[in-house]
Amino acid sequence: RIAEINGLISGRLRIAAVTTAEYFVPDLLGPFSAAHQGVEIELAIENRDRVVGRLTQGMDDLAVMMMPPDDLPLDRMQFQINPLVIIASSKHALVNKTVDLSDLSNERWLMREPGSGTRMAAEQHFTKHNFKPNVVMSLGSNEAIKHSVAAGLGIAVLSQLAVQPALWPGRYAAAATSQNSVPLDSSALLQAGLGIMQVKDFPILRHWSVVWRKDNPLSATARHFLDYLQTSQAQPSS
Template identity: 45%
Template structure:
C-alpha cells in the first residue's frame, strides 16, 4: 500500500470538513486536485473511503479507520516537529513582529498560542499605523510584518495570510440598517463618510474600490483610530468602512449596524511581509509556519 502525506492530509481535511469543496479550500488546492488525490488513495487502499448519499458525504468503515490513523499520524508528527524545534535551538530566542493597528484585533490569537508552545522565546510586538510600519520595513527592524497594503517601493516577499473584509457600518437607527437586500451603490452619494486617515491600509483599499466604482465620497472627517470611528458612527455622525475584524461578532454591541449596499464587503487581505533579502531566523521561520497552520482560528 502506497500513500503520500499530501494524500493523507487531504483525506483528513475531507473527513473533518465533510466535503471535497471545503477540503480543497482548507488545503488551498483545487477541487479536481483533491478528487484525483483521494481516488489514488482509495485505489491504493483497495476499498472505498467515502460515499455520497443525497448531498451528504459519509465515510465508509475503511474511511473511518483511515481518518483515525491520519489523526494519530499527524499528532505524532506535530510532536516530532516540536522535538526538532528544540534541536534547532528554538527553546530560546527573540521574535520581532510589527503589525498595522487594525491587526491588533486578531494578532493576540496567534501570538498567545505561539508563546505557549515556545515559552522561552521573547516576543516583541509593535503596533502602529501604516506609515510607521512602512518606516520600520525600510529600516529592516522586524522579523515579520503583517499589513494589508504592502508598499510598492520596497523589494518585499509577501504571503497572503487572511481575508480582511471591509464592511459598511452605520448607527443602529440608520435607514439602511433595516434592509435585508443590498441597496444600489447610488445611495452612497447621499451619505457622509467617516474614514481612516489617508495612507492607512483600510483607506487605501476603500479608495481603490471607490475609484473602480467612479464614486467620490463626501468625507465628513478622517480619524486615526478604529475605536474613535466606531464611536462617531454610533453617535450618528456618518457611516464608515471598517475591517470586520475591528467589530464585535455582534456589531450591535458596538452600537453599529452592518449596512447592506452593493459592492460590500470590499475584498481586502492581510499579508505576511518581509524584506526579500532578509534571512529569517529559526524563530521567525517557526512563527511563520505556526501562523500558516493556525490562521483558520482567527477568521472574522
C-alpha cells in the same frame, strides 16, 4: 541572538502589525508564545504607512498587513480574507436595506487618517466605482470610528474584524477558508450600536499577509513562527 538547541528556540521575534490586525495578532501570538517560552516577542502596532516605514528600515522580522507595498523586496504569505464593510449606526434608516454606493453620496463619511491601509483600500474602491464620498471627518483609530459611527456622526468603511473581533479565530477562520466570506453576528453589533450596510460591490475583499524582507535572512524564530502560522491557519479551530 537566536539559539536552537534540541528543538528549543529562544531569541527575539519582532513583529509590526497594522492597527486593524491588533484584533487578531495577539490570538495568533498567544499559543506560539506559550509553546516557546524562551522567545521574547515585540509587537509594534502602527498604521500602514508607519509599518511600511519600519519595513523600509528593516526594523522587524515580520510584518502583518493587508496591502504590502510593491516597491520593497518582500516575500509574503497570505493567510485569511479581510472583508471591509460599511458600518452605520444601528438606527440608520438604510441599515437593513440593500442599496447602491451612489445612494450613499449624501451621507456623512468618516475616514481613517491619511496613511491608513483601510483608508487606502476604501479610496481605491471608491475611485474604481466612480464614487465621491462626502468626507466630513478623519479619525486616527478604528475604535474612534466605531464610537463616532454608533453616535450617529456618519458612516465608514472598516474591516469586519474591527467590528466583530469575537469571530476570530474559530468561526472566522472556518468560514473564511471555506466560503470566502465571514458570518455576520448582528446581536454583538447591535449591542455596540452598529449595523453593517448591505451595499452593492461590498464588502471589499482583501487579504491579510505576513511579509518579510527578501534581502534579510529570516531568523530561526521567525521561520518557526511562519511554520506555526501556516499550520494553524490550515486547521481552523471550531
